[in-house]
Amino acid sequence: MGKRIFDLFVSLIILLLFIPVMLVIAVLLLWEFNGKVFFIQSRSGKKGKPFKLLKFKTMRDQKGPNGLPLSDEMRLTPIGAGLRKTSLDELPQLINVLKGEMSLVGPRPLLPEYLPLYSEEQNKRHNVLPGITGLAQVKGRNSIDWPTKFKYDVWYVRNQNFYLDLKIMFLTIKPILYREHIDFQNEVSTEKFTGTQL
Secondary structure, eight states: OHHHHHHHHHHHHHHHHHHHHHHHHHHHHHHHTTTOOEEEEEEEOGGGOEEEEEEEOOBOOOBOTTSSBOOHHHHBOHHHHHHHHHTGGGTTHHHHHHTTSOEEESSOOOOGGGGGGSOTTGGGGGGSOOEEEOHHHHHTGGGSOHHHHHHHHHHHHHHOOHHHHHHHHHHHHHHHHHTTTOOTTTOSSOOOOOOOOO
16 A cells, blocks of 8 residues: 555656656657657556556557568657657656556566466566566666566565665666666667576
């Protein structure tokens, strides 16, 4: 209950502070994407329950001659790249927090298609609400492999407490400000998880 109250209080404050920024972003995206502002995708929440994750849209819906989407690098726009580098594309997830689908801190919500691929140990990451930021994000984000990310996620689930959440939130600020652990030139999106042999 305390974690939920904290999530609501902080999310409301951040939303109020960033309303002007979000309005500017929305106007820019309305122009760039012909009226589309949000990227909405199904993700796995607590106990694997699916929910619709919200982000600001950063890529065009372009497809090649074969009818398949072009690579992320080709579809990412300059404005979208800026939003990703500053993590401002994540701001709409505060709405997911207010709805009770996410927490400020927790394992990042991943695609439902990954659910059958987790080991029993890795699946324990779904014992808590997913978060906007988490231990794996402050420990390396896109620079660490899937098994390592999941080890951090499960460790968090077993050791979560209020002070750990505060520490993770503070440690989240530095990588965003200094753009650490994210290689936007070589890989726009994280490599897909295909399962781990344990």
